[in-house]
Amino acid sequence: xxxxxxxxxxxxxxxxxxxxxxxxxxxxxxxxxxxxxxxxxxxxxxxxxxxxxxxxxxxxxxxxxxxxxxxxxxxxxxxxxxxxxxxxxxxxxxxxxxxxxxxxxxxxxxxxxxxxxxxxxxxxxxxxxxxxxxxxxxxxxxxxxxxxxxxxxxxxxxxxxxxxxxxxxxxxxxxxxxxxxxxxxxxxxxxxxxxxxxxxxxxxxxxxxxxxxxxxxxxxxxxxxxxxxxxxxxxxxxxxxxxxxxxxxxxxxxxxxxxxxxxxxxxxxxxxxxxxxxxxxxxxxxxxxxxxxxxxxxxxxxxxxxxxxxxxxxxxxxxxxxxxxxxxxxxxxxxxxxxxxxxxxxxxxxxxxxxxxxxxxxxxxxxxxxxxxxxxxxxxxxxxxxxxxxxxxxxxxxxxxxxxxxxxxxxxxxxxxxxxxxxxxxxxxx
Amino acid sequence: xxxxxxxxxxxxxxxxxxxxxxxxxxxxxxxxxxxxxxxxxxxxxxxxxxxxxxxxxxxxxxxxxxxxxxxxxxxxxxxxxxxxxxxxxxxxxxxxxxxxxxxxxxxxxxxxxxxxxxxxxxxxxxxxxxxxxxxxxxxxxxxxxxxxxxxxxxxxxxxxxxxxxx
Numbered sequence: 001x002x003x004x005x006x007x008x009x010x011x012x013x014x015x016x017x018x019x020x021x022x023x024x025x026x027x028x029x030x031x032x033x034x035x036x037x038x039x040x041x042x043x044x045x046x047x048x049x050x051x052x053x054x055x056x057x058x059x060x061x062x063x064x065x066x067x068x069x070x071x072x073x074x075x076x077x078x079x080x081x082x083x084x085x086x087x088x089x090x091x092x093x094x095x096x097x098x099x100x101x102x103x104x105x106x107x108x109x110x111x112x113x114x115x116x117x118x119x120x121x122x123x124x125x126x127x128x129x130x131x132x133x134x135x136x137x138x139x140x141x142x143x144x145x146x147x148x149x150x151x152x153x154x155x156x157x158x159x160x161x162x163x164x165x166x167x168x169x170x171x172x173x174x175x176x177x178x179x180x181x182x183x184x185x186x187x188x189x190x191x192x193x194x195x196x197x198x199x200x201x202x203x204x205x206x207x208x209x210x211x212x213x214x215x216x217x218x219x220x221x222x223x224x225x226x227x228x229x230x231x232x233x234x235x236x237x238x239x240x241x242x243x244x245x246x247x248x249x250x251x252x253x254x255x256x257x258x259x260x261x262x263x264x265x266x267x268x269x270x271x272x273x274x275x276x277x278x279x280x281x282x283x284x285x286x287x288x289x290x291x292x293x294x295x296x297x298x299x300x301x302x303x304x305x306x307x308x309x310x311x312x313x314x315x316x317x318x319x320x321x322x323x324x325x326x327x328x329x330x331x332x333x334x335x336x337x338x339x340x341x342x343x344x345x346x347x348x349x350x351x352x353x354x355x356x357x358x359x360x361x362x363x364x365x366x367x368x369x370x371x372x373x374x375x376x377x378x379x380x381x382x383x384x385x386x387x388x389x390x391x392x393x394x395x396x397x398x399x400x401x402x403x404x405x406x407x408x409x410x411x412x413x414x415x416x417x418x419x420x421x422x423x424x425x426x427x428x429x430x
Numbered sequence: 431x432x433x434x435x436x437x438x439x440x441x442x443x444x445x446x447x448x449x450x451x452x453x454x455x456x457x458x459x460x461x462x463x464x465x466x467x468x469x470x471x472x473x474x475x476x477x478x479x480x481x482x483x484x485x486x487x488x489x490x491x492x493x494x495x496x497x498x499x500x501x502x503x504x505x506x507x508x509x510x511x512x513x514x515x516x517x518x519x520x521x522x523x524x525x526x527x528x529x530x531x532x533x534x535x536x537x538x539x540x541x542x543x544x545x546x547x548x549x550x551x552x553x554x555x556x557x558x559x560x561x562x563x564x565x566x567x568x569x570x571x572x573x574x575x576x577x578x579x580x581x582x583x584x585x586x587x588x589x590x591x592x593x594x595x596x
Binding site for chain 1: 441443445446449450451453454455456457468491492495496497498499500501503517519520521524525528529569570571572574575580581582584585586588589590593
């Protein structure tokens with residue numbers, strides 16, 4: 001019987017010839033990522049070692065990455081204290097893959113991991129963040145865990161009692177039309193599957209539309225698989241994966257381009273023709289409340305946000321800059337843009353995108369997660385309506401349970417910024 | 431037997447259970463003060479410790495969806511709630527098991543605030559309505575962690591056993 005991507009990776013990570021969905025394993029971990037919630041991981045880690053007489057040393061400091069992104073620079077003394085606690089721990093344990101608050105080498109964890117080549121095809125990656133699903137874009141099995149689970153990983157170097165997930169195969173045919181993006185594909189898929197449709201499963205992406213998609217786009221679709229309940233998303237690694245890791249991440253070592261077997265067993269196969277897709281909008285207050293743009297066009301907006309681990313990369317900013325060039329953000333609408341990393345910020349500066357955004361009236365913020373989850377800047381007032389390229393629109397998500405959040409692609413966000421209402425970018429001139 | 435003290439609907443996300451704006455608070459001893467803070471009546475009673483241990487929260491499908499923030503589980507573990515839901519999202523379920531928060535998966539549960547429920551190994555009996563509802567077992571793979579009282583004691587034992595073998 002053939003194996004899916006995740007079965008192959010987990011067989012390798014447990015030194016077995018074959019594993020199948022439902023098996024319970026303890027795979028070794030190649031990369032363990034945390035952000036500011038590392039402060040809680042440290043607390044739980046020392047709890048594990050309490051009264052054992054054992055020295056509390058992490059299993060392998062080179063396989064741990066810690067990136068400050070949720071509240072940067074610190075918005076409160078409490079956060080600053082957590083960050084300090086992590087800094088001390090990182091120094092003591094010799095953790096080298098540490099990204100502090102800096103204009104060079106900072107950014108959102110799910111951009112830093114690919115950008116610095118911390119993830120390779122075939123890896124097992126865990127992160128104390130639900131959007132750790134992102135790194136499936138590079139052919140890794142990558143999933144979110146809680147802080148206590150991470151503390152155990154830091155101690156043991158493996159994840160305990162993992163049940164091999166079943167896999168949903170999604171075949172994406174056709175070619176994206178102008179102003180239709182990977183974001184529209186994943187929103188459409190989440191709408192189809194519902195918020196729990198992929199619970200405890202992996203979504204494996206295939207087809208010509210995926211083969212032609214850049215790593216940036218693959219990060220978008222894998223990032224949001226968790227919104228359908230998936231443990232992870234994954235794209236079989238290919239020439240584009242190699243290009244990205246070598247050219248953009250500077251990876252030099254040999255890459256293992258594993259592929260699923262032709263006779264792998266899938267729980268479900270879904271085919272989507274992306275040629276037929278139109279821009280999609282996730283409406284309040286669940287991500288699976290997805291509608292084609294024509295059904296919600298014209299809704300008045302108070303705040304537009306472009307950024308996050310979902311859609312804050314250079315190609316996202318390029319699309320937005322092209323639409324906003326020489327235009328103005330509508331009166332009565334605020335526009336916030338936060339690039340996914342400082343490297344992307346610098347690239348956008350050099351390309352003139354930042355100038356375009358500021359001349360249009362957008363506020364360009366430093367790289368981080370803050371506005372997406374309402375923890376640091378960009379909070380909404382009661383009754384406010386926001387349109388964002390981020391990943392969640394739950395009640396309270398942008399810091400206020402009495403506000404509404406719609407989710408969309410960068411093209412829709414930029415076109416809507418000019419009009420101040422939800423606007424189909426295909427209707428504009430650019 | 432215990433009372434249902436709070437009932438919520440489907441897809442209750444971690445942004446509702448423990449909003450992001452309080453995420454800088456991480457310690458399990460400190461998180462209960464922010465549990466369901468946008469539901470002021472419930473939150474006030476949690477803060478005043480008015481609910482006896484093992485009081486029941488009843489939820490719909492996909493409880494705990496969204497973020498991996500463990501505060502969403504620890505804020506309910508502190509006051510020693512039991513959560514009965516039609517089902518749970520993956521990361522919340524694992525966090526709750528890791529912390530020893532008691533959860534019951536009960537796909538057909540019908541209960542209102544104030545109802546008295548009896549929990550057995552395979553069903554939830556609503557003493558107020560007289561109806562009973564079957565329970566779905568928690569993931570088998572995780573039972574050893576539940577039996578150990580959580581992931582911290584479980585991992586500690588693994589480390590000590592490894593030390594003894596050396």
